[in-house]
Amino acid sequence: MVDKVKVALNGYGTIGKRVADAVARQDDMTLVGIAKTKPDYEAYAAAQKGYAIYAVDVAKAGPEFKEAGLPLAGSNEDMIKKADLIVDATPAGIGAKNKKMYEKLGKKAIFEGGEKAELTGTSFDAAANYDEAIGKQFVRVVSCNTTALCRTVYAIDSAFGIEKALVTLVRRAADPNEIKKGPINAIIPDPLTLPSHHGPDVQTVLPHVNIITAAMKVPTTLMHVHSVNFKVKDKPSQQDVIKALEKWNRIWLIPPWFDIKSTAGIMELGRVLGRPKGDMPETAIWKQSVTVDKDGDIYLFQGVHQESDVIPENIDCIRAMTGLEKDKMKSMAKTDKSMGIGKFKAWKDMPPQ
Ligand code: NAD
Numbered sequence: 001m002v003d004k005v006k007v008a009l010n011g012y013g014t015i016g017k018r019v020a021d022a023v024a025r026q027d028d029m030t031l032v033g034i035a036k037t038k039p040d041y042e043a044y045a046a047a048q049k050g051y052a053i054y055a056v057d058v059a060k061a062g063p064e065f066k067e068a069g070l071p072l073a074g075s076n077e078d079m080i081k082k083a084d085l086i087v088d089a090t091p092a093g094i095g096a097k098n099k100k101m102y103e104k105l106g107k108k109a110i111f112e113g114g115e116k117a118e119l120t121g122t123s124f125d126a127a128a129n130y131d132e133a134i135g136k137q138f139v140r141v142v143s144c145n146t147t148a149l150c151r152t153v154y155a156i157d158s159a160f161g162i163e164k165a166l167v168t169l170v171r172r173a174a175d176p177n178e179i180k181k182g183p184i185n186a187i188i189p190d191p192l193t194l195p196s197h198h199g200p201d202v203q204t205v206l207p208h209v210n211i212i213t214a215a216m217k218v219p220t221t222l223m224h225v226h227s228v229n230f231k232v233k234d235k236p237s238q239q240d241v242i243k244a245l246e247k248w249n250r251i252w253l254i255p256p257w258f259d260i261k262s263t264a265g266i267m268e269l270g271r272v273l274g275r276p277k278g279d280m281p282e283t284a285i286w287k288q289s290v291t292v293d294k295d296g297d298i299y300l301f302q303g304v305h306q307e308s309d310v311i312p313e314n315i316d317c318i319r320a321m322t323g324l325e326k327d328k329m330k331s332m333a334k335t336d337k338s339m340g341i342g343k344f345k346a347w348k349d350m351p352p353q
Helices: 014-024 041-048 058-068 076-082 094-104 126-133 144-160 198-203 238-246 263-272 311-322 328-339
Strands: 005-010 029-036 053-055 085-088 108-111 138-141 162-172 211-218 224-232 251-254 283-286 298-304
Touching: 005 014, 005 076, 005 311, 014 029, 014 041, 014 085, 014 311, 014 328, 029 041, 029 076, 041 053, 041 058, 053 058, 053 076, 076 094, 085 094, 085 311, 094 108, 108 311, 126 144, 126 311, 126 328, 138 311, 144 162, 144 198, 144 211, 144 224, 144 238, 144 251, 144 283, 144 298, 162 198, 198 211, 238 251, 311 328
Parallel strands: 005 029, 005 085, 029 053, 085 108, 108 138, 162 211, 251 283
Antiparallel strands: 162 224, 224 298, 283 298
């Protein structure tokens, strides 16, 4: 029996708190603890869950934690020393600074999509390139948008061979708890020059795919939406395309009878199903949007829950890097089962009688 892998979370915000909860659900991993810069409601919730809390700067935060009545287990360096692997979910750019500490202590680390691809040399999406992360010391799990794109691009490319992908991304301006970001009343083409960074980012995982992306930021916090167009080598039918997408558990084709007309409906489903934090980690493709024209070109709309779609990828990345599992399909199935991903997909396409 292989020992459980000891995982520490450095950075406990939108992504970090979700990865911590997902790690805690795995039977082949142990959560060593989480690192916080200061006591707040997130630290309170972590303590309620029984997670050991470490301070990024003990001298500064120690008295604050004491006053808040939250026990501290030590410094984040103490935490890192106890771990086999650190998931660094700090704000973009901080991970690059933290890497020196992981190198000094000889630890493996996962970085998130806000870090540059060059930081690790290996960028990750479970379905698309799991094998490349096996045994690596440093890997970057690509961003929320890139993860969703990699899933769909890989599903279509492996089935029909993509000649060209053209994607327009409509991006949420901020996460629900971010009060300092905007816009609140504008649409921002971001960047004005093409391509946006998302296409080249997909190519860090799937270098052979010809993809161009354009992006806009809009005043919403719920999800991103992508308008996707593929030119492919084969001439598939609409049914062929649906079948190729349905093969993957992390892609959910929204049945028309669900009557979900917007990102608000997708997130509401997550809430009414009572999923943890209302999360919808599956890439949600409106089934009736899947179109194939007379030339065999494919079109679809997909919704991306930015806060949660990268979480299962982090779990698979831990398994690949530590050698816990060498078979991507087995790792993905284990992760999905532990998180309830794809469970509600079992509902049939026809309305209940
Ligand atoms: P966040 O701001 O919600 O959380 C970051 C946390 O790290 C905060 O709690 C902050 O206090 C803490 N922190 C700051 N400096 C620290 C340090 N030196 N050591 C330890 N902790 C520190 O950020 P986030 O949205 O979770 O993003 C984290 C990473 O994930 C980024 O690379 C981001 O680009 C990427 N990402 C974000 C999303 C998203 O939609 N939010 C989606 C996918 C990937």
